[in-house]
Amino acid sequence: MGKRIGASTRDLIITNLVAIVAGLVLSGFLLLFLDINPIQVYSSAIKTLFTDRYMAAEVFLKATPFIFTALAFAFTYKANLFNIGAQGQFYLGSVAAVSVSLLLDGKIPTAILLVVVFAATLLAGGLMGAGIGFLKARYNANEFLTSMMSTYVALAFMNYLLRTVLKETKGEYPQTDALSEAAWIPRIVPGTRLHLGFVIAVITAILIWVFLYKTPLGFRIRAIGSNARAGELAGINSRRIFVIAFLISGALAGAAGFTEVNGVQRMLIQDFNPDLGSAGIGIAILANANPIGIIFASILFGAISVIGTMMGRMPGINVPPSIVSIIQGSVMLFVIAAYYVRAMIGIRRDKKRLKREEA
Amino acid sequence: MREEIKGNWSEIEIRNVSKYFARVVANKDVNFTIRKGEVLALLGENGAGKSTIMKILYGLYQADEGSILFDGKEERIANPKDAMKFGIGMIQQHFSLVYAHTVTENVILGAMRGVIPYAKAKEEVESLASRYGFDVDADALVGDLDVGVQQKVEIIKALFKQTTLLIMDEPTAVLTPQEADQLMEFVRQFVADGHAVVFITHKMKEVMEVADRIIVMRDGRISGDLRKEDTNEAELSRLMIGRDIVAPAKVDFEGSDHERSGLVVKNLSLAQGKVKLLDDISFHLRPGEVLGIAGVSGNGQEELCETICGIRAFDSGSVVLDGVDLSELSLRERIEQGVGYVPVDRHRDAMIGSMSLAENIYLKFSTDGDWNRRGLIDTNNLRQKTLESIEDFDIRAPGPDAPAGNLSGGNQQKLILSREMRLAKKLLILNQPTRGLDLGAINNIHSTVLKARAEGLPVLLISTELSEIFALSDRIAVMYKGRFMGIFSPRELNTEHIGLLMAGIVPDDMSHVAGEEIRAEVV
Amino acid sequence: MNVAVGILARALTMSTPLLYGSLSEVVAERSGMMVTAIEGIFLIGAWGGFVGTYLWGSALYGILLAMGLGMVIAAIYAFVTVTMRQHQVVTGTALNILVAGLCTYFQRVLFGIPTSPLKIDRLPQLPVPLLSEIPVLGEVFFNQNILTYIMYAIIPIIYFVLYRTSAGLAIRSTGENPVASDVAGINVNFVRYATVLFSGLMGGVAGAFYSIGFLGMFTAGIIGGRGWIAFAICFLGNWHPFGAVVGTLVFGLAESISIYMQSLGSAGFLPNEFFIALPYILTIVLTVSRRSFKVPAKLGIPYVKEGG
């Protein structure tokens, strides 16, 4: 038995590595169409990643919101629900972050302010999530659709606020005033942009793991997710689980608003981080929806995005930015395929053993 | 348009076929012959590999080794389409019907090409049905039909494709004895027309009744290939099981001297639209007593269990357990009160295959303070309790952390029973607890039921297996269309009586018995 | 009057690609396959339509290329979800990201960095003689381009195939109970590949409608979530071709009215953003208020034939 677990962990690592490399190779191959030498750009970008502290820190900076949106998707996924509206919940979280920060900064100490802002983002995202969960619980509304549509509504709502009450005092552009330094999340590595939000994200991921696997409520969420009817017959109220799971999921996505607004952007502007939601889905899948795995998968996606950025800045080469989507999409696709390959390897191994025993 | 069929072979030989699933050898070196004009019975315990070998013949699975020969000529059957070309039809163990479609649509599925002449197809379906005396409405939605009728739809489906070899995988499992007799009649008639039938079952009686030849399987291998005239039930049983089984002994119920009053159900009714799912049911189940409920499945047994457990609400009547009115309690509160329930479909209703044994035990205790510590699951304690269950119930499993889905059906059932026994302080409800299990597991579960009874627990036992009902029950009720046909002492009943009652007919010689018994029950 | 006719005509025009998309989604979902790559298929269709027309000078080539590329994406999707039995939502997400990158990337590979848009001739408006003279209706229904007219034909054809032929029965049964199909000698994977590829073909045309039929150019934001709208309409239309038609028209109309309100500028009494969000709010409301959905029983569930 122990041996088999060893083998399957090895399969997991090897197949996923192969998948990631395959994604990079495929994307690199496309660079040849623009007469760009993929080996050269990859190696120089990766080298910078290991030598330039600022760029290395950027990887973790990028990973921070990914961790939150990936957790958001993974959390409902555990309850066999689909929250594909993390983008919208993130927007509402951002609106909450910027509003509360602007309202309170300078009035209360930074530490308290940040706690309040963090709570506000959890609440904003969480309420939106809970609304989707409620529609599912009460009206059996397909959460896949409602969460998808809700993102567009949240976006319109954010744009409305940016154009009206949240508009900068200068009144020129649909964006808010910049937050004062008192509302910034402290940086943790001097000379880089990396801020405490990353640590918060990692801790959150660990807490979510503990919650899912070690607490009764987490257990009930997984139970409903694995076999809703059996869970219900065991006395678990699945409707309540829908609402709770979506509430937490939404809160997690909202938290990304906190790290992005108070940690990175320090203001809210239109068309802000438009790909966090879909990247979160990819990362969650890459990590098999495991909260701890999400930390690493997010760092990988952070690295892909930083590598893409660096490749786009190489003087005289300027790899087109679309390469980032291509790398992300193909890595995701290969990782998905790796699930199948692993299952096949497992079956084949079992069968071989069986035939050997039989003979 | 219809497909051409070339079903004029006279024998099929299955030669040295082996089939490996990832962790199971389903078939190993299987050899036998199927002949036209013969009923071949395939007998074996659960997991013996009966379905698998026939699915290989039907093209649903591919054999890892071996070959299939038609009149000595090897042929490849890559999919059911190939099988159909040879006139092979198969009725699956679990029906393969589309519930949302009509009978006609189900019958013609895969049998016609191009634009479908619905009116003509319907006529054909009706004429086939009447030829074999089946009462089936061609326009009905299959999902609305009784299982017995669904069975007939499956047969018509096969006949429509001009089947010359009909494989029936445990066809009687859901039928009343009378319906089963009708089916046997059909089988004889069909074979008399020069066709062949393979009849899969684990019921010895049916084998002796209908088979010409019997193949016995055990652990994926052939353990016997016999003519019916040359064998008997004892020999078959030995070939099938390979070891001796001692049935648990049972003492007669002597009334209870417990202070608790048990379960009192009065005038319980539940309707869905115009259909009465439960029709004025009353009984009193005393502590330490087993009340067996016989009947064809789908006659309200599941609804009865579920209303008592709180999974569904009922329309009128009352359910009182030890003086507590259950209708005021939620499902969860009833579990906390000590109502244990083993539902009929364990995969759907009772366990979570992807979770571990321990988590499956915990499933019904997640709100119980004794199982949690400081807001977290008390894992040490849970592990301990799971090990106890494994020990006490003889669950064959790698350990408490193995996924429950990897256990065999019997062991899964023992796991569930161990959990329900743990929580059943006041009442245990069992809905077909041994369905599809092999004799070893059945025996184990029967012992557990009798132990619960001895400990003074009231036990409501639902089963379609009459032998089980008779072996365990202190009293027997027969359910038909949501109604109790009466509550009887096992001594008052014989199989023929019960068969008629299950079909909704009160036998002339016992109508007064039934009436008295019911009246006596209403407290 | 003129304004109303315009609103209706535009609603119908904008409904055309949505209907191609939602009808194809109906067919695929009836076989159990949600084509969640639809957004990407639309996009690559728009791109292929543009490229084919631009490079080879004829809209016909554009449409053919759009169909071909749509089917390529659909084939990848089917391979991963049917053969590899992986999750449909997740696979679609990956493909949509990938396609977005690929279209932008190859647009640059092929056309470099033009400052003003590369234009192609739009499909002409083809007023149907006589019919287009009918007041209001004529202008709305019979002064459209060829893709819209083809759509008129496709609606009854899809209905007929789905409900009157053996192929349709096989598709519907496969979505309800693949085991029944399998046992009846129908190749479940074949059916699912076929419907997904059909979806790719139709989705490709839908995408091409935006570039060739409507705008005469390609930009990266050309689809902007409209694939998802088609996807949603399939749900709202209860997985029925006629339901999809009604759903599409309702949606097209909502969008058209929303644009009308926005076009009034400051005259609108509600904020612009409300009208922008209106179609999405409407979808949510419909999802909630719709009492009984007839979801194909095995929608989104891979068919495992032999298991381990």
Added chain:
Amino acid sequence: DKSKDSGEKPDESAPAGDKAAADYKIVLILPGPINDQSWNATNYAGLVACNEQLGTNIEYVENVKSSDYESTFREYAERKYDLVMAAGTQFDEPAAAVAPNYPDTTFCVVNGSKADGNNVAPIFPKEYEASYLASVIAGNVSENGNFATIGGFPNEPMEKLLSVYEKHAVEIATERGIADAKATRAYANSWDDVALGKQMAAQMIDNGADTLFVYANEVGLGSIEAAKEKGAKFIGFSSDQNSVAPETVVASVVFDFETFYVWAVDQYVKGTLSGNKVHEAGIKEGIFKPVYGPDISDEVKTAVETAIDDYKAGKTDLSKYFDE
């Protein structure tokens, strides 16, 4: 002029003017892909013009996301770039945040309007001057005096330029004797939804407009299609849109970003692109150029010429057209 500027504000970052143009490390930061066929492509063309005409070696980085504005500025400043340009007002804040730490680098936001710092030197095309020229054409070519405008998103420069256009066009139409001349404005709330641009414009034409003016990047491309289909007139803006639909786009007012960029970078090389100041360019600097289609009469062309001359001579005050 040069000495006067630097005399007033001693400016360390302003280059001494002794290096060759090719030796300056200059980068242009773009918020979108350079092949977007609109804003980014236009700016990119300015870069190419500088490299060709001034001999500079300007690099670029494209598609920079808002969360990376600041880090991108910082990165190039760290790498000791002399001039960091960025295309779009949205770069104002991040430039202001980064600039104080890197006094040796000059930050130049194109379309920027925030100039706090010795090394912050935004350049700003007075777009409302361009829309003023457009309004001269529109006011004269409209038949019914019903003008429609569409903006990408509402913001102050956008509102200003649309106001100037609308009010002046209506004014001319009224002078021409169209009593009920009017203008309607809508916002697409998008820069890139082409299909939306087309639908919206079609709706506005149905509502009665006969002359369209759209400033919303790709959205405008869709609007041209609508005008073409419905036979309305379209005044092209920012780029030469006449070629897109020669019959429909009767004229364009082109932002000559090549001239604009060369003008700005040349100032930098000469040492006159000083900080603490918004370097505005407009009609006077010759960065707005009318391009006429075949249907524009000579009278209209003359009217535009007169408007340009009057403006240069300081005879025109556009602030009266601004909304308060």
